[in-house]
Amino acid sequence: MMSLLELRQLNKHFGGLHVTNSVDLTLEPGEIHCLIGPNGAGKSTLFRLILGEHHPGSGEILFAGENITALKSFARIHRGLSVKFQVPGVFKGLSVRQNLEIALQSRHRGAELGDEIDRLLGFLGLESEQQQTAGNLSHGQKQWLEIGMAISLKPRLLLLDEPTAGMSPEETHMTGEMVQRLNADGMTVLAIEHDMAFVRQVAQRVTVLHLGQVFAQGSIDEIVADERVAAIYLGQAHA
Amino acid sequence: MTGLLSLFRRLEGPQTVGRGPAFWGMFAVVLMGALAYPLFSDGYTVGNTVYFFVWVFIALSLCLIWGYGGSLSFGQTAFFGIAGYSYGILTINFGSAYGFTLVALVIAVAISALFAVLLGYFMFFGRIAGVFLGIVTLAVTLMLERFMAQTAGPEWHIGSARLNGFNGMSAMPPLTIPWPGEPIVLFADVGLYYFVLGVLVLVYLGLRILMNSSFGNVIVAIRENPERAEMLGYDVRKYQLITFVIGAALAGLSGVLYTVWGQYITPSSMGMTAAALPLIWVAVGGRSDLTSTLIGTLMVLAVFQALTIYGSQYALVFMGVLLVLTVLIAPNGLVLGAMNWLGRVTGRVTQRAG
Structure with a gap:
């Protein structure tokens, strides 16, 4: 089967700083893939490269076989990408x-649009907040609202940058269930996440990014068992 | 038929203040009053009211680009001037027979819109944003003013239309509607009043529909968060450019109507003062709402004119003070603040009644 996203030798540097260094990453259709790594590992930059907000110094990005x-x-x-920042x-x-x-609105019109909004409000659990100004929502509700906006495009690949940041353990778990339901409908998900409970809940595959390079890849159990990964999180990678 | 109906439904929505029978009843009363007003007034006063109406279009253009779109344009007067001069050049050369003045109006507005396509393309596709947009547009308008100011010599003419430097261009024919028997000449009193009032109502309602459409949704989305808008698949640059061009056309309409009203146009209509005043009207009224902008502009213009009797420099100082006070007390605009307050009060009353 053709992979959905393929990053080939992706390089990005700001001045002398290599933010991503020859990154190779392949996403299979239908998987939930988590991207972890210490702060400054280049995770968000990698997202910006995939989304075209930054352009790589060298390397290629293929989406469903097409060079984008x-x-x-x-x-x-x-083409079918979507993101929650x-x-x-x-x-x-504006209101929720x-x-x-x-x-x-780009996919639905008229009465159908109203129905679709109601359906999404239900999925996100934001029915009673729909008339509120989005700026007044709690942090967790804002995260959900943005996930809702991202999935309304019916993307083939959903990028989530720290979807559970600032959430309580219960909210984190609910977000995990949301992601799993989307995945069950066929959406491929690539998530940056620090919360290991969330990663454990949803990830089918995990990639560890460190100093702009792919440091390790495997199932969550393999990653947790990897002593080298534990070491970089404790800041001993250069020891 | 259903298309027309859905258009009417767009007259109200989240992007415009005022909805329901109470608002539209008020709208009808004000419109009736405006229609009947010339019957109770003299030609001079009516002509003066036309002068106020003329400026509302440029105010609405700024409301669209700045208030809704979030891009501060300091250069609306550039389009004002371009269209005004274009009308003069066209009609001085080709006269007013066969309804040509109306054609000239359309061409002049189109020329300013075309100029906006060119300028806007380089600005928005060059990703110029924020304060730099204001600087570029201000530079353009001041450059045009400087250029037109040095065209006093007889060598500066287009056809038989002398540009006339700082003295400006004058004696272009007024708008003339061809009519069997005798053409109707819209002099700057009752005739022009009804014409401008009609255009104003159409533009106001048209903009309400536009802003409550899916296009309007994207425009405010770009104001709120351009990155998010782009990541929902909208080509932000394209939407900004279209908004800018519509705004330029409206500013151009102001320019033509101004030229028609006084039968003259001068470079100072593109100068620093002229460029700054619309910002004050729009900010004081409430830049993020069409109705607030309209009411605010008319109010500030009336006050400004009353003050000018005591000295135009003092009136300008007062305008500055008014802007500072607005920013401090009601940053969203005085009229908008008042209308929202009124909405809350009446909302509470109807809630209690229901």
Whole structure:
């Protein structure tokens, strides 16, 4: 089967700093893949490269077999990519309902659009907040709202940058279930996450990024058992 | 038929203040009043009211680009001037027969829109944003002012239209509607009043529909968070450019109507003061709402004119003070603040009644 996303020898440097260094990463359709690594490992930069907000110094990005390295961000979204940012990027001054309407309106019109918004509000558990201004939501609710906006595009690949940051353990678990339900419907997910409980709950495969390079890859159990991985988290990689 | 119906439904929505029978009843009363007003007034006063109306279009253009779109354009007066001069050049050369003045109006507005396509393309596709957008647009308008100011010599003419430097261009024919028997000439009193009022109502309602459509949704989304908008698959640059061009056309409409009203246009209409005043009207009214902008602009213009009697420099200082006070007390605009307060009060009353 053709892989959904393939990063080939992706390099990005800001001045002398190599943020990503010859990164190779392949995502199979239908998997939930978690990207972990210490702060500054290059995880968010890798997302920005995939989304076209940054352009790599060298290397290629293939999506469903197509080379998208030179495409603009919005064109990549049209191909089937979608993202939830690290800092929730909701439209703060607009109502929750309008936030979802803006995300959904390119695929639905009229009464169908209203139904689709209601359905999504139900999925996110935000029905009673729909008239609220998005900027007034709790941090966790903002995260959910943005996940809702991201999935309204019915993407083939959903990128989640720290979806559970600032959430309580219960909220984190609910988010995990949300991601699993989406995956059951066929959505491939690539998530950056620090919360190991979440990674353990959802990840089918884990890639550890360290100093801009792929450091280790495997199942969550393999990664946890890997002493070298434990070492970089404790800051002993150079010892 | 259903298409028309859905258009009407777009007259209200989250992007515009005012909805329901109470608002539209008020709208009808105000419109009736505006229609009847010339019957109770003299030609001079009516002409003066037209002068106020003329500026509302440029205010609405800024409301669209800045208030809804989040891009501060300091250069709306550039489009104002381009369209004004274009109308003058066209009509001085080709006259007013066969309804040509109306054609000239459309062409002049189209020329300013075309200029906006060119300027906007380089700005938005070059990803110029924020304060730099204001700087570039201001530079353009001041450059045009400087250029037009040095065209006093007889060598500066287009056809038989002299550009006339700082004295400006004058004596272009007023708008003339061809009519069997005798053409109707819209002089700057009752005739022009009804024409401008009609255009104003159409533009106001049209913009309400536009802003409550899916296009309007994207425009405010870009204001709130351009990165998120792009990551929902919208080509932000394209939407910004279209908004900018619509805004330029409206500013151009202001310019033509101003030229028609006074039968003259000068470079100072693109100068620093002229560029700054619309910002004040829009900010004081409430830049993120069409109705607030409209009411605010008319109010500030009326106050400004009343103050000018005591000295135009003092009036300008007052405008500055008004802007500072607005920013401090009601950053979203005085009229918008008042309307929201009114909405809350009446909402509470109807809630209690229900």
